[in-house]
Amino acid sequence: MDTILRVENLTKKYAGFQLDHISFDLPKGTIMGLIGENGAGKSTTINAILDLIKKDDGTVTFWGQELSSSKQLKEDIGVVFDGVNFYETLTPAKVGKISEKAYKQWDEYLYRDYLKRFGLPLDKEIKTLSKGMKMKLCIAVALSHKPKLLILDEATSGLDPVMRDDILEVFLDFVQDENHSILMSSHITTDLEKVADYITFIHQGKVLFCKTKDELRYKYGIIRCGAAVFDQIDKSEILAYRKDDYQWNVLVADKEKARKKYKAAVVDDATIDDILLLYVKGERAK
Numbered sequence: 001m002d003t004i005l006r007v008e009n010l011t012k013k014y015a016g017f018q019l020d021h022i023s024f025d026l027p028k029g030t031i032m033g034l035i036g037e038n039g040a041g042k043s044t045t046i047n048a049i050l051d052l053i054k055k056d057d058g059t060v061t062f063w064g065q066e067l068s069s070s071k072q073l074k075e076d077i078g079v080v081f082d083g084v085n086f087y088e089t090l091t092p093a094k095v096g097k098i099s100e101k102a103y104k105q106w107d108e109y110l111y112r113d114y115l116k117r118f119g120l121p122l123d124k125e126i127k128t129l130s131k132g133m134k135m136k137l138c139i140a141v142a143l144s145h146k147p148k149l150l151i152l153d154e155a156t157s158g159l160d161p162v163m164r165d166d167i168l169e170v171f172l173d174f175v176q177d178e179n180h181s182i183l184m185s186s187h188i189t190t191d192l193e194k195v196a197d198y199i200t201f202i203h204q205g206k207v208l209f210c211k212t213k214d215e216l217r218y219k220y221g222i223i224r225c226g227a228a229v230f231d232q233i234d235k236s237e238i239l240a241y242r243k244d245d246y247q248w249n250v251l252v253a254d255k256e257k258a259r260k261k262y263k264a265a266v267v268d269d270a271t272i273d274d275i276l277l278l279y280v281k282g283e284r285a286k
């Protein structure tokens with residue numbers, strides 16, 4: 001089976017918000033970034049995938065099985081949220097002792113190694129650690145019970161750029177094993193540009209797209225032009241557009257074609273942030 005996680009028509013209704021038939025597949029050996037504006041539904045998606053909230057519809061399967069059907073599955077999934085769920089009076093050493101009892105696959109040597117690598121003290125109470133240190137501790141714990149799938153919700157947001165870079169290296173190492181995968185939500189799209197294979201964009205509770213990062217990076221582009229060129233653009237080629245004070249900014253899925261066709265316009269590469277901004281703040285072609 002090449003799919004580690006399959007999400008089909010996942011639906012969750014809250015007053016004023018609906019997670020609306022979310023579907024995507026996470027293949028083996030890959031990292032998928034989950035992006036979207038605040039309130040788009042990323043955490044709701046992750047919580048529903050992990051059965052932490054009751055879904056209204058849809059199915060979620062890990063290696064073809066539902067989470068509730070197997071205890072082993074829970075061992076195989078490492079989870080990190082933006083926040084710490086250990087008692088604040090524990091120390092990293094005590095967290096290791098407790099985790100050893102909680103997880104069959106717990107590897108204390110690996111844990112100690114991560115603590116060292118992340119510069120974490122063994123015997124300081126968690127309440128005295130900085131936000132970034134707590135985050136690193138959660139990542140160390142998640143990795144040390146030897147999961148095959150890591151699910152991270154904004155788990156790197158409290159880290160400085162140097163530490164984020166180190167953690168991204170750890171994630172890339174983790175998926176070197178082709179049976180491992182990572183699903184990570186993040187607002188730091190430059191991190192996803194470094195490590196993600198797939199980007200799933202959730203907007204207002206719906207999947208706007210699930211694409212390879214390379215397709216976004218090498219094919220998507222932004223036409224910068226004046227009104228005359230904008231009027232000539234084939235509207236079926238426009239994914240989203242926005243006018244600022246000086247020009248039109250038009251997101252297209254094939255920048256090379258646009259470069260050939262609209263010679264009077266500048267066609268820039270599009271970053272994930274550019275794409276997100278144009279979809280969220282711009283207009284969509286009808």
Ligand SMILES: Nc1ncnc2c1ncn2[C@@H]1O[C@H](COP(=O)(O)OP(=O)(O)OP(=O)(O)O)[C@@H](O)[C@H]1O
Binds near residue numbers: 015016036040041044
């Ligand atoms: N328990 C809840 N009860 C009611 N509404 C909720 C609940 N949890 C989330 N929501 C609503 O669901 C919507 C999506 O929230 P969610 O936390 O999934 O977004 P997000 O994409 O993770 O946002 P952010 O980037 O800000 O973390 C929001 O409108 C939020 O208010």
